[in-house]
Amino acid sequence: MRKGIRIRGNGKRQCWGGARIWRVPGKAKPPICASPSCSTPLPNLRHLAIIEPLVYLTLRLRLPDALIRLPSGSRLCTRRSSSALAPGSGATIFALSSGQGRCGVAVIRTSGPASGQALRILTAPRDLPPARHASLRLLSDPRSGEPLDRALVLWFPGPKSFTGEDCVEFHVHGGPAVVSGVLQALGSVPGLRPAEAGEFTRRAFAHGKLNLTEVEGLADLIHAETEAQRRQALRQLDGELGHLCRGWAETLTKALAHVEAYIDFGEDDNLEEGVLEQADIEVRALQVALGAHLRDARRGQRLRSGAHVVVTGPPNAGKSSLVNLLSRKPVSIVSPEPGTTRDVLETPVDLAGFPVLLSDTAGLREGVGPVEQEGVRRARERLEQADLILAMLDASDLASPSSCNFLATVVASVGAQSHSDSSQRLLLVLNKSDLLSTEGPGPGPDMPPHLLLSCVTGEGLDGLLEALREELAAVCGDPSTGPPLLTRARHQHHLQGCLDALGHYKQSKDLALAAEALRVARGHLTRLTGGGGTEEILDIIFRDFCVGK
Numbered sequence: 191m192r193k194g195i196r197i198r199g200n201g202k203r204q205c206w207g208g209a210r211i212w213r214v215p216g217k218a219k220p221p222i223c224a225s226p227s228c229s230t231p232l233p234n235l236r237h238l239a240i241i242e243p244l245v246y247l248t249l250r251l252r253l254p255d256a257l258i259r260l261p262s263g264s265r266l267c268t269r270r271s272s273s274a275l276a277p278g279s280g281a282t283i284f285a286l287s288s289g290q291g292r293c294g295v296a297v298i299r300t301s302g303p304a305s306g307q308a309l310r311i312l313t314a315p316r317d318l319p320p321a322r323h324a325s326l327r328l329l330s331d332p333r334s335g336e337p338l339d340r341a342l343v344l345w346f347p348g349p350k351s352f353t354g355e356d357c358v359e360f361h362v363h364g365g366p367a368v369v370s371g372v373l374q375a376l377g378s379v380p381g382l383r384p385a386e387a388g389e390f391t392r393r394a395f396a397h398g399k400l401n402l403t404e405v406e407g408l409a410d411l412i413h414a415e416t417e418a419q420r421r422q423a424l425r426q427l428d429g430e431l432g433h434l435c436r437g438w439a440e441t442l443t444k445a446l447a448h449v450e451a452y453i454d455f456g457e458d459d460n461l462e463e464g465v466l467e468q469a470d471i472e473v474r475a476l477q478v479a480l481g482a483h484l485r486d487a488r489r490g491q492r493l494r495s496g497a498h499v500v501v502t503g504p505p506n507a508g509k510s511s512l513v514n515l516l517s518r519k520p521v522s523i524v525s526p527e528p529g530t531t532r533d534v535l536e537t538p539v540d541l542a543g544f545p546v547l548l549s550d551t552a553g554l555r556e557g558v559g560p561v562e563q564e565g566v567r568r569a570r571e572r573l574e575q576a577d578l579i580l581a582m583l584d585a586s587d588l589a590s591p592s593s594c595n596f597l598a599t600v601v602a603s604v605g606a607q608s609h610s611d612s613s614q615r616l617l618l619v620l621n622k623s624d625l626l627s628t629e630g631p632g633p634g635p636d637m638p639p640h641l642l643l644s645c646v647t648g649e650g651l652d653g654l655l656e657a658l659r660e661e662l663a664a665v666c667g668d669p670s671t672g673p674p675l676l677t678r679a680r681h682q683h684h685l686q687g688c689l690d691a692l693g694h695y696k697q698s699k700d701l702a703l704a705a706e707a708l709r710v711a712r713g714h715l716t717r718l719t720g721g722g723g724t725e726e727i728l729d730i731i732f733r734d735f736c737v738g739k
């Protein structure tokens with residue numbers, strides 16, 4: 191029978207097979223802060239290594255920011271570094287959290303230890319309302335006693351609040367005079383100061399209410415302009431990416447515990463058989479999962495910042511007409527004169543719910559003056575950066591030399607793409623379909639797959655929008671399904687760092703080096719969700735927020 195020790199739900203330990211429990215010198219006060227196990231002495235480290243590798247490793251290595259679930263449901267945890275908080279974080283902050291300008295209702299928030307006091311002072315002589323219940327109160331200026339507004343107030347005692355601190359929400363009438371009166375009244379309360387941009391969220395992060403990927407999701411949700419961006423941001427705010435990374439980090443922690451235990455106790459010291467093999471298997475599975483995520487070809491980043499869609503074709507094909515049609519505004523000059531567009535003209539557009547940076551470019555042709563030639567050079571340069579190319583031809587002019595040359599280039603590029611792993615995509619659009627019956631024979635059977643469109647009559651526009659939706663879902667990823675997307679270069683960097691470190695683990699003959707590689711890999715995952723060493727990026731991320739969030 192194997193020896194074993196289990197920490198039970200009531201904090202007591204169950205031993206079997208003759209296992210004994212004794213205190214580990216110098217570690218009688220482990221960082222166990224949640225009941226029921228906080229006051230219990232530690233079991234034998236060796237047994238702990240086998241039975242509870244996560245607990246073992248937390249104690250053995252004193253991992254920072256560990257938040258590990260014990261089987262009993264109790265937790266081991268350490269607090270997040272206080273440097274996650276902005277300077278002056280002991281103060282109580284206040285700000286208008288709803289949008290600026292005249293509106294029906296405006297929400298003013300406070301967060302910090304003096305929140306309750308501020309509420310009492312503004313609603314004097316009333317006591318605090320019941321927690322998390324909306325109560326109607328008269329707000330008055332504490333300096334003059336002058337009534338400011340009759341408002342709904344909500345009292346959120348910490349830690350059950352957005353920031354984890356004592357918070358108050360004042361739902362006041364949204365006139366500028368009311369809002370400014372209440373803000374000034376709050377500013378006169380001792381211990382209160384106006385909040386910096388993103389300071390509420392920063393406090394929520396510092397108190398462990400949100401991890402870094404959730405903070406990023408919140409910032410993205412505030413800035414989301416299209417449906418797909420909103421869906422993606424909401425998923426990230428819900429913690430999907432963070433959850434995935436934490437799962438991976440736990441896998442690595444277990445593998446690291448096994449390797450460390452093997453180093454500490456050796457193979458003939460009663461350690462379970464196959465401990466190292468098990469770690470190898472887990473690392474291999476993790477490498478496959480990370481590789482799959484990194485192969486997302488920057489879809490999430492495109493979804494966040496917009497996909498580059500470039501319209502190209504010979505002069506007069508109707509490129510500018512299409513850009514104006516898709517953006518629903520006169521971005522480019524449309525004229526029957528070939529070579530009207532000389533430079534790259536960009537406009538942000540919401541296309542089928544996806545964020546797009548749409549570019550109109552000069553018509554591609556040779557043997558023209560230096561200005562137009564420069565335009566053609568810029569058009570080609572922009573084409574190289576495109577995620578999706580809309581190649582456009584005049585359907586009534588397919589036999590002209592410029593159309594034939596362009597078509598040959600398109601066919602070559604489609605052929606090249608099917609043989610490469612390029613993520614650039616292409617849609618061939620034959621415009622001016624309204625002229626087909628009168629002016630041209632139309633596309634023959636050897637024409638590559640294409641869409642017929644008339645920018646003048648709008649015929650074929652629905653088909654084009656549907657094709658664009660499919661292409662953009664491929665370019666940006668579908669935010670409603672599949673695994674969470676990596677929306678920032680930072681995510682990509684840490685996952686790649688983790689994968690590289692796992693590669694070193696596999697190559698290391700020395701167990702100490704292998705363990706170090708696992709530690710590095712785990713560090714990347716921890717930093718991705720905001721664990722140790724992320725202070726330098728906090729300012730960058732919180733800069734994206736507005737005051738009051």
Ligand SMILES: Nc1nc2c(ncn2[C@@H]2O[C@H](COP(=O)(O)OP(=O)(O)OP(=O)(O)O)[C@@H](O)[C@H]2O)c(=O)[nH]1
Nearest residue numbers: 506507508509510511525529530531553622645646
């Ligand atoms: N009949 C018809 N005319 C069109 C259509 N689309 C555009 N045109 C006309 O074709 C001419 C050229 O249109 P533009 O949109 O300026 O074409 P372009 O490709 O941007 O031209 P360049 O700037 O010279 O490269 C204009 O007179 C448009 O009104 C269409 O679907 N049907």
